[in-house]
Amino acid sequence: MVFLQLFFAFLQIGAFSFGGGYAAMPLIKAQVIDTYSWMTIENFTDLVTIAEMTPGPIAINAATFVGNQVAGIPGALVATIGVILPSCILVTGLAFLYAKYRSLRLMQGVLRSLRPAVVAMIFAAGLSILIPTIFTDGSIRFAADNIHFFHILCFAGALVALRMFRIGPIKVMIGCGAAELLFTALISL
Amino acid sequence: MEQQKTNRLEIMKKLFFSTFYLSAFTFGGGYVIITLLKQKFVDELRWISEDEMLDLVALAQSSPGPIAVNGAILVGYKLAGLPGVLISVLGAVIPPFVILTVISSFYTVFKSNMVIKTILTGMKAGVAAVIMSVVFDMMTGVTKSKDPVLVIVMIAAFLANYVLHINVVVIILLTAAFGAVRTVLSQRESPHGL
Numbered sequence: 307m308v309f310l311q312l313f314f315a316f317l318q319i320g321a322f323s324f325g326g327g328y329a330a331m332p333l334i335k336a337q338v339i340d341t342y343s344w345m346t347i348e349n350f351t352d353l354v355t356i357a358e359m360t361p362g363p364i365a366i367n368a369a370t371f372v373g374n375q376v377a378g379i380p381g382a383l384v385a386t387i388g389v390i391l392p393s394c395i396l397v398t399g400l401a402f403l404y405a406k407y408r409s410l411r412l413m414q415g416v417l418r419s420l421r422p423a424v425v426a427m428i429f430a431a432g433l434s435i436l437i438p439t440i441f442t443d444g445s446i447r448f449a450a451d452n453i454h455f456f457h458i459l460c461f462a463g464a465l466v467a468l469r470m471f472r473i474g475p476i477k478v479m480i481g482c483g484a485a486e487l488l489f490t491a492l493i494s495l
Numbered sequence: 496m497e498q499q500k501t502n503r504l505e506i507m508k509k510l511f512f513s514t515f516y517l518s519a520f521t522f523g524g525g526y527v528i529i530t531l532l533k534q535k536f537v538d539e540l541r542w543i544s545e546d547e548m549l550d551l552v553a554l555a556q557s558s559p560g561p562i563a564v565n566g567a568i569l570v571g572y573k574l575a576g577l578p579g580v581l582i583s584v585l586g587a588v589i590p591p592f593v594i595l596t597v598i599s600s601f602y603t604v605f606k607s608n609m610v611i612k613t614i615l616t617g618m619k620a621g622v623a624a625v626i627m628s629v630v631f632d633m634m635t636g637v638t639k640s641k642d643p644v645l646v647i648v649m650i651a652a653f654l655a656n657y658v659l660h661i662n663v664v665v666i667i668l669l670t671a672a673f674g675a676v677r678t679v680l681s682q683r684e685s686p687h688g689l
Contacts, residue, residue, distance in 0.1 A: 320560045324664045330561075356602055359615055362518050362591025363525060363561035370595035371602075382596055386588060393560030393568060398580050400554050401572035408550070415678025416671045421549040422649035423670040425633040427556070430657035431526035432626035439619045457620045464624030475531055476520045479621035486617020487610065 308377050309384045311342060316369045316388030323365060330365045334372075344376050365389050436461065456489055506575050507582050509540070514567045514586030519594075522615065525562025527622055528587075529555065530629045532566050542574060545636060557667040563587055648673070 315337040323330035331354060338344050345353065357367035366386055373385030407413050438444040439457045460482045467473040467481070517531045529552055536543045543551075551573065555565035564587050571583030598605050605611065637645055648670060655661040 322559055323561075324557070324559050324662070352602060352606060355606060356595075356598060359522075359605075359611065360591065360594050360598060361520055361522050362594065363528070363563040363587070365561040366564070366588055366591045367595050370592050371599045374596055374599040379596060382592065382599075386592055390560065390564050390584065390588060393558065393564050394580070394584060397554070397558050397560070397565045397568040398572060398577070400558060401569050401580070404550065404554060404569075405573070411682070412675060412678050415681075416674040417546075417550050417553075419645070419648055419670050419674030419677065420553045420667065421546060422637045422645045423652035423666060424549050424553045424556070425630060425637055426649045426651075426653035427656050427663060427666065428526055428530065428552070428626065428633070429630045430653055432623055432630055433657060435619055435626065436623035439616075439623055457617075460617060460620035461624050464621045465628060468624060468628045475534055475625040476516070478625060479520070479522075479618050482621030482624075483614035483618040486620075487613050489617075490613045 309381065312373055312376060312381055312385045313388040315342060316373075316385040317391060319365065319369075320389040321392035330368070334365075334368050338372055344372060349375075456486075460485055503575065506542075507578065510571055510574060510579055511582045511586045514571075514583045515590060518563065518567075518587045519590035521563075522618055522622065525555075525566070526626065528563035529566045530626050532570055533629060534625075536570060536574075543570065545633070547573070549633070553667055557664050644677070 319330055319333045319337060323333050334353075335350060339347060339350055353368060353371055356371060357364045360367055366389060369385040369389040370382045373382035375381075377384075408417065437446060440454055440461070441447060442452050442454055445452075463485075464478045464482055467478050468475065473481075513532075513535050517528055517535070521528045521531060533545075533548050533552075537545050537548050551566065551569040555562050555569055558565050564584060567583040567587040568580050571579035571581070573579075575582070634649070637649055652666055652670060655666050656663065
């Protein structure tokens, strides 16, 4: 029964993917191509591209897309519920434990050390988006043909808009997209 | 009583529309959405403290599943208990569900569209700026704590993650263990202190 298969395939993906969407990709491939042959490898590459190009969590994008391709909207619904169910149960449990025990001294000590580590990891995630944006070949190499000057301008402009003019983050991101479109249109004239 | 009821309704509405809006407009995965959740609930609404938000991010990162959904669950529980969880998960899931359902029916057209590709490339510079701006504020918070050990933890975690590519869950577990040992040792030294 295809609905049960979809549900359990994405339940496993939701339960075993640690570290966000990109970590889930190999698991999705294993289920969708190797176990059930729901897709070809070309279709899967399309799926990765589309999941990245559209807003929202990558794992949910993938579940909705595969579910739709395999069994229409009911399939999409079943796959999406499967992928978020483990989070809903486990993380709600953690939220409860956090609310209950966060004031314990030992817990305070643990959390106090964790906070700077979390800041560092968000910084690392930011760098891995920023560097391929500024350097054309994705590596830090200072040559005129490798530096994307317009993206540096966008990045700097966005920082000024966020920090000095207090413009909302989503407006800033959309503004950068519009600027890129305008710039590309102008240089291709 | 009546006052409490309206407050609760207000919180639920804000929760749903915030997670919905962030999920609908955020490209680039969990970290971006987490950063925006922080902007919304810590900086703008001031419903959650900065320290507590960082705790929630650590929990969201170290649990399996999409980080954005985990973050929405934690924020929802913190602000409104189980109903809050339900509302914020719905908010986070509905936009990608609708968008992908539409796209999956004509995805060859979407995939090859140059305009969409160009806009998305430009948006990445903005996404990087949003993350860096929030990181700057949080780093200032860590250095202001006047605890050099925390600064060392921050640098070590960065190197482990970015340079050595050590798994995020491993880094979180090791840091948690370090924090526990440090707390136990400092309690032994000064039983009345802290």
